[in-house]
Amino acid sequence: MNDRYDSVILHFIARVFLVPLILVFGVYVLLHGELSPGGGFQAGAIVAAALLLVRLALGNRQAALRIPQGLLIWLACIGLGIYMFGGILPLILGYNFLDYAPIPVDWYNQFAGEARTARSMGILIIEIGVFFGVAAVLVLIYDLVAGSSRQ
Amino acid sequence: MKVLMFEFLAVLIALLIWASADLPDRADPEAPANQHLSPDLTRLTESDVVIPNLVSAILADFRSYDTLGETFVIFTAGLAVVLVLQRSRRVREEENPDE
Numbered sequence: 001m002n003d004r005y006d007s008v009i010l011h012f013i014a015r016v017f018l019v020p021l022i023l024v025f026g027v028y029v030l031l032h033g034e035l036s037p038g039g040g041f042q043a044g045a046i047v048a049a050a051l052l053l054v055r056l057a058l059g060n061r062q063a064a065l066r067i068p069q070g071l072l073i074w075l076a077c078i079g080l081g082i083y084m085f086g087g088i089l090p091l092i093l094g095y096n097f098l099d100y101a102p103i104p105v106d107w108y109n110q111f112a113g114e115a116r117t118a119r120s121m122g123i124l125i126i127e128i129g130v131f132f133g134v135a136a137v138l139v140l141i142y143d144l145v146a147g148s149s150r151q
Numbered sequence: 152m153k154v155l156m157f158e159f160l161a162v163l164i165a166l167l168i169w170a171s172a173d174l175p176d177r178a179d180p181e182a183p184a185n186q187h188l189s190p191d192l193t194r195l196t197e198s199d200v201v202i203p204n205l206v207s208a209i210l211a212d213f214r215s216y217d218t219l220g221e222t223f224v225i226f227t228a229g230l231a232v233v234l235v236l237q238r239s240r241r242v243r244e245e246e247n248p249d250e
Binding site: 033034035036037038039040041069073076077079080083084087098100117119120122123126127129130133134136137140141144145 | 199200201202203204206207208210211212215216218219221222223225226228229230232233236237
């Protein structure tokens, strides 16, 4: 799966239409996790699918969205770190681990003009953490199994 | 030995089918699972979490320890794949240094 598949239609559709659409839809699923079906796991899988589609259609060498392996491992670690931050922040503010009640949301509500509760803010934080972990690990596994580039 | 195993499996299947007759129907409001936990979680989601998606509220708020564990499992799986495949690649390079 390392070689470029020579088809103009496939390249055009993948680069111009499918991959941007899938990426935007993945972010939408992530940010709408509390309002509609979705969440961190699903959004991570969708974004990873977009990145794998680039690799499958254009070949690993020409793929524009090639990410170094070390950066992928760092992204997965950062995702876990965001999750743990969402858990430890209430601990610092005097509540239980992963109890989102004391997370400050007033500045965010003023900034974005929403009426978000502290608990939905905490859910969003840990969904973002899960998103980075899942997306990075999926792309990492594909790059290791099928990738030709030596990092 | 094989006959014994089939007999054992037949008895087990009969036992399970007999026991499944006592299980409550799905979506039975009188079932124990729907009497204690579900109303509490629904009520707490409406009063405390205030988000419309009940699944997200359970996954990321009531059961967030569980989700933390799942994320750690995925992360560990990724690290294990990195360790295994990188080692095999290094061994292959030592065997054929020309590649």
